[in-house]
Amino acid sequence: MRTVPGFDLFFIAIHALLIPLVGLVAWLVTGLPALFALALALLAAYLLLALRRPLRRRRAAGAPFPGEWREFLLSRSPFYRGLDESGRMRFERDVRLFQAETRIAGSGGAAVSWPTALLVAAGAATMLHGRPDWEPPLHDGVTVYPGFAFDRNYRPGRGSIAGQAPAGGPLLVAEKSLLEGFAGERDGINVMIHELAHYFDLEARKGGLRVAADQARPVPWGVAIEMAYERHDFAASPLPDYAALNEAEFFACASEMFFEDPIRLGASCPRLFALLEEFYAQDPRFIHLAGMH
């Protein structure tokens, strides 16, 4: 994540130039200087509104990262633990930016505890670490349910759904399963990474991302992941059975293992690993190895 995405500033600058220009033309055509004054007033109002988001992001990026949060991440995230000092600072800034931009609430809009909000953001910061130009694909925020799971009717404490990624809705996650995913070990299970991967997948398809995979020419992301799914040997796979359900679950489960146990995934499925390495533009094996010392 960039503190202020360049794209945003580009549009603000274009608008900020156009508004007084239109006012000037109106003045010249009509002979009424009041029209130019009106344009200047409009410009001031526009800048007040348009700069709110970049200023909010700057404030968030510059806010100190509490030592308590750092300790918590060190004990919970092998990925964070393995980052060097500058990597950790960028991770922390991404956590702050994510939290400034993304609604994270309990069911019914209740507030969530700081460790929960921190782990939600840590999932996004982990996955975005190699893609500083990407923004989290969570337009509708995150809703946290109490307990380990909820059922089809979103009743907490029942059923077996630990998380869900509805298109056009908030990411849903059960709080205790979220914490369990960040228990600090390398078991390849992390519900936050799994559900976030679904949104990254959707965004990459919508945005027309192309990857080279091992083809001569880059192919659309949807094609690349479909080919990987079709050639995957599920009988010999370290991925859970659920990954065989369809290509979306395949990618989500593979992403969990990519970030949680990359050494195992890289050793058993090198082609799949290479595809994810290209997608996320990072190789978490080095980070995990550094964190083991």
Ligand SMILES: [Zn+2]
């Ligand atoms: Zn899934």
